[in-house]
Amino acid sequence: MQHTTRAIPARTLPVISVAGLQSPDPQARAAVGRALHAACSETGFFYCIDHGVKPELIAAVFAQSRQFFALPMADRLAVHKNRSPCNRGYEPLRDQTLEPGTPPDVKEGFYSGPEKPLDDPAVRAGRFNQGPNQWPAALPDFRAVMSEYSTVMTRLAETLMRGIALSLGLAEDYFAAFCHDPLTTLRLLHYPPQPARPLPGEKGAGAHTDFGGLTLLLQDDSGGLQVRAADGTWLDAAPIPGSFVVNLGDMIARWTNNRYRSTLHRVINTSGRERYSVPFFHTGNPDQVIACLPGCVPEGEAPLWPPVTVEDHLRAMYARTYGR
Ligand SMILES: O=C(O)CCC(=O)C(=O)O
Ligand SMILES: [Fe+2]
Numbered sequence: 001m002q003h004t005t006r007a008i009p010a011r012t013l014p015v016i017s018v019a020g021l022q023s024p025d026p027q028a029r030a031a032v033g034r035a036l037h038a039a040c041s042e043t044g045f046f047y048c049i050d051h052g053v054k055p056e057l058i059a060a061v062f063a064q065s066r067q068f069f070a071l072p073m074a075d076r077l078a079v080h081k082n083r084s085p086c087n088r089g090y091e092p093l094r095d096q097t098l099e100p101g102t103p104p105d106v107k108e109g110f111y112s113g114p115e116k117p118l119d120d121p122a123v124r125a126g127r128f129n130q131g132p133n134q135w136p137a138a139l140p141d142f143r144a145v146m147s148e149y150s151t152v153m154t155r156l157a158e159t160l161m162r163g164i165a166l167s168l169g170l171a172e173d174y175f176a177a178f179c180h181d182p183l184t185t186l187r188l189l190h191y192p193p194q195p196a197r198p199l200p201g202e203k204g205a206g207a208h209t210d211f212g213g214l215t216l217l218l219q220d221d222s223g224g225l226q227v228r229a230a231d232g233t234w235l236d237a238a239p240i241p242g243s244f245v246v247n248l249g250d251m252i253a254r255w256t257n258n259r260y261r262s263t264l265h266r267v268i269n270t271s272g273r274e275r276y277s278v279p280f281f282h283t284g285n286p287d288q289v290i291a292c293l294p295g296c297v298p299e300g301e302a303p304l305w306p307p308v309t310v311e312d313h314l315r316a317m318y319a320r321t322y323g324r
Contacts, residue, residue, distance in 0.1 A: 011235060015047040036166075047245060088113060102206045103201060107267070128311050157216060161213065178285050204266075207228070209253075213284045222269060222273055250317075251284060257303050285310060
């Protein structure tokens, strides 16, 4: 019998151990940089392992999230994000339409972020997504768990941004200004099972790219996250326990003139069960101007996008996906 071989594009996302980024040995850090370079330029998505985030903390975040979405609707509506000047709190089912032209997403969520009092100068100035959180009164540990998790994840995102700088041949602290007072958003998501008879195009989360810098996602064991491959097919980002699925958002695509990809992804919860996930968005310093990095435009060509601030891009994307 004859066997033929042919190159088959990888059908899984790369898995990157990021422990080396914490090493005092520059060779170890550079090796992670090389792995990041391949992942960021090919898929814009990878699994991050050996990240140092404690499993107990991750378990606590999921446990609090399940409890939140199991609260009576009146308790959830008491912290509706429409009551917040900065998009913090509960987001009901079908509130967001990530994919233009499709029905609203079959997911509900909860947003929190760095706590700033109403008299903080940035809040008084009406800066986007900055201000106080709303916390569910019925869950006494919720606030502490989410706040600790946000702190830990901000640190991990900063470490990864140092790795991304190395991967681009830049100084390791190149993105320090982007990380200095970052907008970060912790989002809890709950997806009911995909409807038995969905409307045309109806999904848990419509196809979209993320708006910011890095997204670090926890998913439960339901599956359902799909990532668009270069050939236009959808890859399943199957759950790997203990890992984060990391992807690059629009800020990094614009910075690198699309050398690093902000890749379309979507969720269809065909597990038949409730699905829980927790994206953490590290969006960056709101005043940071994102303009094409030196060396990312070929001679004689113009960059693909004009410069934009983090805050302006974020504002435009919320307006588009929430229709207000
Ligand atoms: O729930 C997921 O797995 C992905 C969520 C997502 O893509 C988002 O919130 O931007
Ligand atoms: Fe996303």
